[in-house]
Amino acid sequence: MATIKDVAGAAGVSVATVSRVLNDNGYVHEETRTRVMAAMEKLNYYPNEVARSLYKRESRLIGLLLPDITNPFFPQLARGAEDELNREGYRLIFGNSDEELNKELEYLQTFKQNHVAGIIAATNYPHLEEYSGIDQPVVFLDRTPEGAPSVSSDGHTGGKLAAEAIVHRSKHITLLKGPAHLPTAQDRFHGALEVLQQADVDFQIIETASFSFKDAQALAKELFAIYPETDGIIASNDIQAAAVLHEALRRGKKVPEDIQIIGYDDIPQSELLFPPLSTIKQPAYDMGKEAAKLLLSIIKKQPLAETAIQMPVMYIRRNTTRKEEKDA
C-alpha cells in the first residue's frame, strides 16, 4: 500500500507538498500539482484515514447505538442517519445494545477509543455519566434527557391519536401498557389513557413486559381469555398489534367489524398484514435523518436553533379500524 512518502518520492517533492494537494490547501504550483496527482494515480494511492485521525484526534466515523436492529423499527432510523451522514463523508460504527447496560458501555468505550466524531444513541440510560463525561457530541434518539440534544417523536400525542381512532366505535377497550422502563412507551400510554378517561367507555389496562412477538402472543391469548367482550385494542407497538390481530382472527373474530385494533410505529410490515394494520406512524427514517443533521451541526459548531427536536406522529387509517362517523 502506497504512502504519502512514496507519492512524494515518485513526484520528486516533499510529503508536505503532497499533503497540500491532497487537502487542497496552501499554495502549490499548478505544474507540481499535476505531477503529484499523476504520481498518486500511478501508485494507486489513497490516504490512510487512521493516520489522519490520529493527528486530528478525530475520525470520520460516527458511533450509532441502537437497541436491536432486528426490531423492524430501527433499521429505518439507521438508514435515515446513514444516508444523511454519508452526504458529509461520515461512516458508521454500529452496535446493538440489546438494552443491556454493559453492552452499551462497551460500545461507548469503543466509540471513544476510536475517536468518533460524534455519537447517535437510542438508549435507555441517557443519564449515564459516561455520556456527560464524553468528549464527543451526543445526540439522543427516541429519548429526551433534559438539556441534551435529542430527536424523538411526540408519543403523548401519538397515544391520544391512537385512542381517538377507536374510542367512538368501541365499547370495551383494552389498552396495552408497554414496558414500564421505556419512557416512549409510557408517553403513548398516558396519552391514550387521557382520552379514554375523558370518554364514556369501559376500558381496561393490561401490562406488557416487552415488545417482542413471543410475549405479545401469550399476552394476546390472555387478553381474550380474560376480557372476551373486548372490541377495541390499543397496542403499544405494531408487533404487539400483529400478535393481537392474529389471535383475534384465529378466534374467528372479524376485524374491524367485531374488534378494532390499532398499532404504533408503522413499521413497513404493518401494511402487509391482513387486514392492513391501522397505526400511528412515527417517521423513523426522518428521525434518523434529523438526528444526523443535528449531530452534524454540533460537530461543525454551527449555532443551533433548537436542540430537542420533536417529530410529528400521524394516524394511518388502514383496515383494522372502522371509519369514524362525524362526531356528534
Place this chain on the structure above:
Amino acid sequence: MATIKDVAGAAGVSVATVSRVLNDNGYVHEETRTRVMAAMEKLNYYPNEVARSLYKRESRLIGLLLPDITNPFFPQLARGAEDELNREGYRLIFGNSDEELNKELEYLQTFKQNHVAGIIAATNYPHLEEYSGIDQPVVFLDRTPEGAPSVSSDGHTGGKLAAEAIVHRSKHITLLKGPAHLPTAQDRFHGALEVLQQADVDFQIIETASFSFKDAQALAKELFAIYPETDGIIASNDIQAAAVLHEALRRGKKVPEDIQIIGYDDIPQSELLFPPLSTIKQPAYDMGKEAAKLLLSIIKKQPLAETAIQMPVMYIRRNTTRKEEKDA
C-alpha cells in the same frame, strides 16, 4: 483525555513499561505493574485505538457491507456477524449499498482507508477487481464466487423444497421468478422449476423485477388477473409471498384451502401474518455468525477446513400450505 505518557509520568515509569502492562507481554515487575495499573485507574486512562491501529496497520474494525438493512432478511445476518465478532473484540463499520455499484465502491474504499481487519460483503459484484486487489481478507455472504471464502445457503435445494411443499396438492401453480440479476434468487427458481417440470402439473412462470413489497403488490394483482385459476404460488421471498397472500385474501380466496402459498427466507414477520406463512427458512442469523467465524479464522491465519460454507435450508410448514398426504 489521558495518554500513555500521562500514565507513565504518574507511575514514574517509561511509556514502554506502560505499554507492556497494557498488552500484558514482556517482563514487568509485579510491583511496578500495580503502580501502573493504579495510575491508569486514577487517570481514567484507556488506550487510543487509532494510534494502535496506525502502528499495527490494522484496526479492530470489520467492514460489513449489506444491500439494505431495511430489508428484514439482513438485520439477522448483521446480528449474527456482530455477536460473533464482538466475542473477539471486533466492531463493525457498517454500510448499505442499495445494490448500487458506486456506493459499494465507496464503502470498500472506506474499509480500506480505515484499515479494517477484514470484510464481510453481501454483494452482487463479488468479481470486482476491488475485491481481489485488496489487502484485507473478504468473506462473501449470500454469494459464492469461485475460490473465494463465502457463506451462503443452499438455494437450489430450497427451491426444490418449496415446490415439493405444494406440488402435490395444487393443480395450477404459479412460480415467481425473482430478480434475474440475483444469483440466489435464480438458484431457488431453478430448484423449483426442476420439481415442477418433473411433476404432472400445470404451471406458469412470472418474472419479477424486485423483492420490494410495492412491486410485489402490483405483481400480485396482475397474477390473479392473468391466471385466475392459480391455486398454488411459489414466491421468491417472504415479502412477495405476503403481498400475494394479501391479494388472495382480498379477493375472498381461502388460504390454504383455495390456494397454497409458500414463501422464502422465513423473515421474523412471516410468522405474524395471517395465516402464518409457510416458507423455506434460511438460517440468516447463523449465516452471519458463520461468516464472522470464517473471517476470524482467516484473520488469525488458522488453517481452514472448508472455505465455501453452505448452510442448510428448511421447509417451515405453517398455515398457507396444506398438510401433505402420504405420497402415492
Place this chain on the structure above:
DNA sequence: TTGAAAGCGATACCAG
C-alpha cells in the same frame, strides 16, 4: 526488568 528511541502515515507550522 526497564528505558530510549525509531517508527506507523498523515498534518501543519515555520523557514526559506
Place this chain on the structure above:
DNA sequence: CTGGTATCGCTTTCAA
C-alpha cells in the same frame, strides 16, 4: 511556492 520537522499516541526492538 516548497521543504524540513515536530507531532498525534502507541508498539516494539535494542541496550542497558
